[in-house]
Structure formats: structure tokens, C-alpha cells
Amino acid sequence: MALEVKDIIKPENLVYAKTKLLTERMLHYCPGCTHGVVNKLIAEVIDELNIQEDTIGVTPVGCSVLLYNYIEIDWHEAAHGRAPAVGTGIKRLRPEKYVFTYQGDGDLAAIGTAETIHACNRGENMLMVFINNGIYGMTGGQMAPTTLEGMKASTCPFGRDVEHDGNPLNMTSIVATLPGTCYVTRQAAHTAPAVRKLKKALRKAFENQKDKKGTSFIEVVATCSSGWKMNPVQSNKWMEANMFPIYPLGDIKDV
Amino acid sequence: MNEEIIIAGFGGQGVLSMGKILAYSGVMQGMEVSWMPSYGPEMRGGTANVTVILSDSRISSPILRKYDTAIILNQQSMDKFEQTVKPGGLLVYDGNGITRHPERDDINIYRVDAAEEASKMQSAKTFNMIVLGGYLKINPVVTMENVMNGLKKSLPDRHHHLLPLNEAAIKRGTEIVQEIATV
Amino acid sequence: MSELRLMKGNEAIAEAAIRYGVDGYFGYPITPQSEVMETLMDLRPWESTGMVVLQAESEIASINMMYGGAGCGKKVMTSSSSPGISLMQEGLSYLAGAELPCVVVNVVRGGPGLGTIQPAQSDYAQAVNGGGHGDYNLIVLAPSSVQEMADFVELAFELAFKYRNPAMILSDGMIGQMMEKVELKPQKTRMSNEEIAEKYPWATTGKPSSRERNIITSVELDPYAFERFNNKVQAKYKQMHKEDVRFEQFQCEDAEYLLVAYGSSARICQKSVQLLREKGIKAGLLRPITLFPFPGVELEKLAGQVKGMLAVELSAGQLVRDVRLAVNGKVPVEHFGRMGGVIHSPEEVVEALEKNFLKG
Numbered sequence: 012m013a014l015e016v017k018d019i020i021k022p023e024n025l026v027y028a029k030t031k032l033l034t035e036r037m038l039h040y041c042p043g044c045t046h047g048v049v050n051k052l053i054a055e056v057i058d059e060l061n062i063q064e065d066t067i068g069v070t071p072v073g074c075s076v077l078l079y080n081y082i083e084i085d086w087h088e089a090a091h092g093r094a095p096a097v098g099t100g101i102k103r104l105r106p107e108k109y110v111f112t113y114q115g116d117g118d119l120a121a122i123g124t125a126e127t128i129h130a131c132n133r134g135e136n137m138l139m140v141f142i143n144n145g146i147y148g149m150t151g152g153q154m155a156p157t158t159l160e161g162m163k164a165s166t167c168p169f170g171r172d173v174e175h176d177g178n179p180l181n182m183t184s185i186v187a188t189l190p191g192t193c194y195v196t197r198q199a200a201h202t203a204p205a206v207r208k209l210k211k212a213l214r215k216a217f218e219n220q221k222d223k224k225g226t227s228f229i230e231v232v233a234t235c236s237s238g239w240k241m242n243p244v245q246s247n248k249w250m251e252a253n254m255f256p257i258y259p260l261g262d263i264k265d266v
Numbered sequence: 267m268n269e270e271i272i273i274a275g276f277g278g279q280g281v282l283s284m285g286k287i288l289a290y291s292g293v294m295q296g297m298e299v300s301w302m303p304s305y306g307p308e309m310r311g312g313t314a315n316v317t318v319i320l321s322d323s324r325i326s327s328p329i330l331r332k333y334d335t336a337i338i339l340n341q342q343s344m345d346k347f348e349q350t351v352k353p354g355g356l357l358v359y360d361g362n363g364i365t366r367h368p369e370r371d372d373i374n375i376y377r378v379d380a381a382e383e384a385s386k387m388q389s390a391k392t393f394n395m396i397v398l399g400g401y402l403k404i405n406p407v408v409t410m411e412n413v414m415n416g417l418k419k420s421l422p423d424r425h426h427h428l429l430p431l432n433e434a435a436i437k438r439g440t441e442i443v444q445e446i447a448t449v
Numbered sequence: 450m451s452e453l454r455l456m457k458g459n460e461a462i463a464e465a466a467i468r469y470g471v472d473g474y475f476g477y478p479i480t481p482q483s484e485v486m487e488t489l490m491d492l493r494p495w496e497s498t499g500m501v502v503l504q505a506e507s508e509i510a511s512i513n514m515m516y517g518g519a520g521c522g523k524k525v526m527t528s529s530s531s532p533g534i535s536l537m538q539e540g541l542s543y544l545a546g547a548e549l550p551c552v553v554v555n556v557v558r559g560g561p562g563l564g565t566i567q568p569a570q571s572d573y574a575q576a577v578n579g580g581g582h583g584d585y586n587l588i589v590l591a592p593s594s595v596q597e598m599a600d601f602v603e604l605a606f607e608l609a610f611k612y613r614n615p616a617m618i619l620s621d622g623m624i625g626q627m628m629e630k631v632e633l634k635p636q637k638t639r640m641s642n643e644e645i646a647e648k649y650p651w652a653t654t655g656k657p658s659s660r661e662r663n664i665i666t667s668v669e670l671d672p673y674a675f676e677r678f679n680n681k682v683q684a685k686y687k688q689m690h691k692e693d694v695r696f697e698q699f700q701c702e703d704a705e706y707l708l709v710a711y712g713s714s715a716r717i718c719q720k721s722v723q724l725l726r727e728k729g730i731k732a733g734l735l736r737p738i739t740l741f742p743f744p745g746v747e748l749e750k751l752a753g754q755v756k757g758m759l760a761v762e763l764s765a766g767q768l769v770r771d772v773r774l775a776v777n778g779k780v781p782v783e784h785f786g787r788m789g790g791v792i793h794s795p796e797e798v799v800e801a802l803e804k805n806f807l808k809g
Contacts, residue, residue, distance in 0.1 A: 088666035100517025326719035
């Protein structure tokens with residue numbers, strides 16, 4: 012006898028449920044995008060730490076601009092690159108709240124470089140999540156500060172020429188040198204073990220705020236299947252082969 | 267009563283603080299006051315000037331072209347402001363470093379050799395208070411009591427031990443001011 | 450208890466901010482307004498009222514720190530001078546787009562470019578037209594005395610919160626640097642986080658189970674929805690023109706010629722009116738206190754009475770455009786003003802009025 016769907020969907024058969032703090036909104040991200048996984052992990056950590064009422068998130072300009080639609084917390088949508096300054100304002104005036112910013116590579120490492128470095132240097136007691144996929148996704152695949160040498164994008168269609176465009180900028184290594192940061196790590200979200208590690212890092216970063224340790228900075232090396240013009244599986248393979256050597260995973264600083 | 271004063275000299279001579287003490291004295295006397303400095307690079311040396319207005323009624327423009335009184339502390343300021351004194355007005359100056367003395371014959375001119383006196387008192391910083399004393403002797407727009415109250419308000423608490431020295435300097439100014447010409 | 454002090458306009462802003470119960474100040478040094486932050490740092494309000502004072506890495510950062518703080522329902526302010534205010538325009542557009550109250554002080558200096566550090570009124574057009582991208586306006590107050598520098602901190606916050614819109618105190622190097630007698634108001638208590646959550650239900654105070662999540666944002670992907678938003682914002686500006694126009698008249702009752710000037714220039718023009726009257730010329734002065742909303746209705750009324758109007762401003766002619774719009778050709782409107790940090794004297798204004806209306 013064939014098993015019917017209605018026979019399968021039963022509470023006793025539940026093996027996985029949507030995170031409570033995720034809203035019912037359908038994600039606008041492309042298939043295979045890393046954002047969705049990271050968004051979910053943040054929601055899980057906030058839920059598990061039971062800090063929904065005490066968390067304020069700051070969204071950027073870029074693909075994750077609409078992140079505020081997906082997690083059931085209070086949100087502040089910042090101008091392009093300004094999330095660390097907005098986060099600073101929130102945290103300074105509500106120091107008992109958990110504050111995190113969520114930015115892409117264009118937002119954090121190009122237009123918002125000054126805000127990023129100075130927030131880290133002041134040791135703002137908040138978490139900065141940095142999604143690095145080496146490309147501008149939202150605007151249609153232009154070169155990012157983190158685009159790899161030789162990597163193609165719509166504004167470097169023949170590949171990034173470091174003579175002309177400069178070298179990929181490694182913001183995570185830069186902020187690790189600043190005394191204000193307490194925890195700087197580079198993670199990924201392309202495999203189950205990577206997801207588990209990233210979640211652990213996120214949890215630690217939120218806990219650091221409780222202990223007033225300074226700025227926690229988590230880079231997530233990510234894919235952009237649409238921008239890279241590959242399918243998700245190819246994207247992950249390409250990331251492992253090309254991104255990881257330049258942006259190696261692991262903790263850079265943990266004080 | 268409406269007294270419009272320009273105080274001008276080198277940065278570092280205490281031009282701005284003399285103006286502030288005068289203005290604060292006016293406040294203590296219940297007057298309307300304004301203190302408008304020339305600001306900017308002048309603050310770091312070079313010439314400095316401040317317009318102080320003391321009045322019984324609401325003050326309109328804090329920036330003026332003509333003054334009732336000019337207090338002049340160097341040659342550049344003499345050149346710039348001698349002609350801005352209203353006819354019948356007052357010019358008080360320190361003779362130190364002045365190579366061209368005032369030439370107007372339609373204003374009252376007084377001289378107070380404050381730089382010389384300050385070095386006699388072995389306190390260069392009392393210079394501006396000696397000048398102030400000289401001016402107040404000729405034109406007592408505020409009472410000495412209110413000047414002391416104004417001085418107390420202008421100086422931070424940590425400098426209040428200097429009040430007697432400043433009082434002595436003001437008094438000395440009233441004694442050494444000399445008439446050059448009057449109309 | 451209120452207190453009488455002699456202080457600079459910039460110092461008065463700082464003192465008044467603390468006493469009014471401002472929650473946060475974020476700034477970056479620039480002449481001629483640096484005394485604002487210097488005074489705050491010296492007074493250490495974080496020890497008395499709990500006010501946060503932070504020196505940011507740029508004006509871009511300070512306005513965005515304010516953006517974050519304003520989103521929390523806090524009373525936040527910054528101050529700067531012309532070049533720094535230009536850098537803040539992006540942030541101001543976002544603040545207006547997110548309908549957040551805040552107060553920005555512009556102690557104007559001569560432009561364009563790095564310009565001079567001397568007083569000017571050449572940022573008028575930027576201030577009254579919003580300044581950044583998009584259809585929005587700031588509430589713009591123009592103090593013309595040190596007392597008003599102090600008083601307008603409170604007024605600016607009251608209006609900013611009434612309309613959930615950024616407010617600007619448009620001052621200049623003259624009002625910022627001059628000292629006058631100021632009566633400082635007694636210390637008020639800052640609003641508690643609980644009071645804020647109750648009074649400003651839109652603020653990002655942390656989402657309790659009792660309400661939907663609050664989102665501070667200025668983005669809307671649906672143009673029709675965003676047009677509706679724009680209409681709502683424009684309605685606020687209409688309401689401001691009905692309810693919150695402020696101005697001062699000086700000897701206007703029998704005036705045949707009207708000077709129109711704000712801020713420092715209005716102070717100079719008061720003296721000019723006096724000088725003109727001594728010459729037998731019946732002059733008056735209308736001083737707009739709110740530059741946005743502009744007292745256009747009042748000017749239109751006076752257009753039926755006077756033979757000519759002279760807009761006097763430390764600029765090439767920015768206020769004069771609003772005056773002309775208000776009187777709509779009913780009476781000749783001329784302009785006089787010095788530029789680049791040069792301040793006109795009361796006598797020059799007299800000469801300009803005579804030249805424009807009484808000679809030839």
C-alpha cells in the first residue's frame with residue numbers, strides 16, 4: 012500500500028521544524044544562496060538564548076536589505092555601509108540590548124570601510140556579521156572589494172586585474188589587528204559541519220555581548236550562484252577551491 | 267545707556283578675556299550684553315579683536331562699523347580702528363609698540379601704559395586688567411563691585427586665587443591712565 | 450532652577466541639550482562649532498543625566514549613529530558646520546524617510562567647498578529644501594541670539610517629535626561664536642526606556658510578545674505604496690504650515706519698506722531699521738524664525754502694505770527666492786547680501802535699501 016502525504020505529516024513524524032523566530036515570509040534570495048542559511052542560524056541562536064525581546068538587528072543595503080522581513084525581532088535598516096554606525100548609536104543608547112549588524116562585502120568592505128574599522132576600533136560591544144561572496148549580488152554582479160584576482164564580474168568582465176583594480180581586501184584580517192575586537196572568525200555555511208561551526212560562532216558572539224567583551228566579527232565566506240553564473244553545487248565547489256585559499260576558515264582571534 | 271566697544275590687539279594679550287570680563291560685569295549689573303570675537307586663525311597669534319556692547323535695552327547688531335570706544339593694544343589695531351570711533355567717542359590705548367600715535371582731534375584719547383606696568387608688577391598676565399582699569403576710570407559703565415563679580419564668573423574656580431592680583435591690576439590701571447587729548 | 454550665564458551660542462546649545470534631557474550627542478569637530486562637543490565633553494553629562502556623548506570618525510558616522518539612536522526613540526542630536534552638514538545629507542534623507550525625530554545644528558560658514566570659517570547663510574537653500582535626495586523637508590529654526598540657541602534645542606525636539614521629522618537649527622558662525630546673556634532652564638529628567646516604549650510604540654525597543662516587530666526603514670519596493678507614504682509625509686508639511694510657523698515683526702505696523710532677514714542677519718537689520726527710521730524712512734523687519742515652514746502668508750499680507758521688500762542674507766540670494774514666491778509679484782523684492790564669510794554692516798543694508806527703492 013502506497014504511503015500518502017497525509018499519513019506522513021503527523022506530529023509524531025516530525026524530524027525538523029521551521030525555527031520559531033523565522034517569519035512566514037518567503038525568502039527572496041536566489042536558490043543556493045548562503046544568506047538563507049545564515050538568517051536561519053541567527054534566528055535559531057536568538058531563540059535558543061531566549062533574547063528575542065532584547066535583540067535589535069541592523070540590516071544593510073545589498074541582497075540582505077530585506078532581512079528584516081524574516082526574523083521576529085526589532086530591526087533598523089541602515090544606509091549603504093553605515094550599519095556599524097547605526098549599530099553604535101543603538102548600542103550606546105541601549106547598552107543592555109543585544110545588537111548585531113549584517114552586511115555584505117560591498118557594504119562592509121567598500122563603502123562602509125571607515126564605519127567598520129572605527130566601530131571595531133572603539134570595540135563597540137556588538138556582533139558584526141560579514142557575508143563575503145566576492146560580488147555585488149543585488150545590483151547584478153559587479154566587482155566587490157573582495158572579488159578574487161582573475162574572477163569575472165560585470166564591471167571586470169575579463170577578470171579582476173590587480174594592477175588596475177587593486178587586490179582583494181581582507182577586512183577580517185584587518186579588524187583582527189584592532190584591540191577593540193574580542194572575537195574574529197571566518198566561517199562558511201556550505202556543509203552540515205560548517206553550518207554547525209558557524210552556529211557555534213554566532214552563539215559565542217552573542218554571549219560575548221553579555222560579557223561586554225567588545226566587537227565580535229564573523230565573516231561567512233559565501234556563494235552567489237546567480238552572480239557567479241554557476242549552479243549551487245558548482246558554486247560550493249568553486250568556493251572551496253578558490254575562495255578558501257584566499258579567505259581561509261577558522262578563528263583569527265578569540266580573547 | 268548703550269556703550270559699543272571694540273577691543274583690539276595681538277592674540278595672547280588677553281583681548282578676548284578682557285572683553286568677556288567686561289561683558290560679564292555688565293550681566294552682573296543687569297544689562298544686556300553681547301561679545302562678538304574675530305575668530306579663526308587669529309586665535310593662534312596675530313591680531314585679535316572683540317566687539318562688546320553693553321546696553322539697557324535689547325541689543326541689535328553685535329557687529330558694528332562705528333564704536334563709542336576703541337581700546338587699542340597694538341599698531342595694526344590703531345591703524346584699523348582709530349577712524350571707527352564715533353566723533354566725541356573714546357580711544358584708550360597702550361603706548362607700548364605704538365609708532366604712530368592717534369591723530370584724531372574730535373575724540374577723547376587716553377593712554378594707559380599697561381605693558382610697562384605689568385612688567386613692573388612682574389605679571390604679564392595682568393596686562394589686560396590694567397587696561398580695563400584705565401578704561402573704567404574714564405568711563406565707569408559698570409561698578410567696580412560688578413567688575414569683581416564678573417571676573418569671578420569669568421574665571422574658572424581653580425583660578426580664583428588670582429582674583430586679588432587682578433583686582434590690584436584693575437586698580438593700578440585706574441591710577442596710571444593719562445589724558446592725551448579731550449574734546 | 451533657571452540660571453543666568455554669559456556664554457557663546459555653541460556653549461548654550463550644549464548646556465541646553467543636557468538640561469532638556471537629550472539622550473545622545475554624536476559629532477565630529479569642525480570650526481566654527483567645535484565648542485558644542487568640547488563643552489559637552491567638559492560637562493560630562495553621562496555622569497549626571499546619563500546622556501551619551503561620542504566623537505565619531507566622520508559626520509557620516511555621526512548622523513548614522515543618530516539614525517540608530519533615533520530609531521530607539523531616543524532624543525539624539527548632532528552639530529556641525531557647512532562642509533560637515535553636506536556629508537550628513539544622506540543620513541538626513543534616511544531619517545526623514547524613516548520618519549524619525551532628531552535635531553541637527555548647522556553653524557554655517559562660508560562656502561562653497563572648504564570655504565571660510567567665517568559666518569555665512571549660504572546653506573539656506575540646502576536646509577529648507579531638505580538637502581538630500583527625495584521629497585522631504587526638515588523643520589528649520591533660525592536662532593538670532595544666544596538665548597535662542599539655548600531655547601531652540603527644546604523647541605526643535607518638540608517639533609521633531611510632534612511630526613516625527615528631523616529638525617535643524619540653522620545658525621552661523623556669528624551666533625555660534627558670540628557671547629550673550631542666557632537664561633538656562635532647569636534640568637529635566639531624561640525619559641526612561643519604559644516611558645519611551647509606551648510613548649513611542651514605533652521605536653526599536655526590543656520586540657515583546659505583545660506587539661509586532663518594529664522596523665525602522667526607508668525602503669519600499671512597491672511604488673504605489675511609496676507614493677502613499679510620500680503623500681502622508683507631504684500632509685505633515687502642510688500641517689506644519691498651519692500650526693507651526695513662527696516669525697517676529699520689528700516696527701512693521703507703519704512700515705513702507707520691509708527688510709526680511711533671519712538669524713544673524715536679522716540682528717544686523719534691526720540696527721538698520723533703527724538707522725533708517727533716524728533718516729525718516731519708515732522701515733520694518735520681518736524675521737522668519739521657522740525657515741521651514743516659511744512665514745509666506747505673513748509676507749503676503751505685508752505685500753499689500755509696503756512699497757518694497759529687501760531680503761538681506763549672508764548669501765548670493767537664497768532667502769529672497771522664498772520671499773518672492775510668497776509675495777508672488779505683488780511688490781518688488783530685491784536682495785542684498787555679502788558672501789564668503791563677509792558680514793554686512795547695518796549701514797550697508799541702509800545703503801542697499803536706499804539704492805534699490807529710494808534713488809533714481
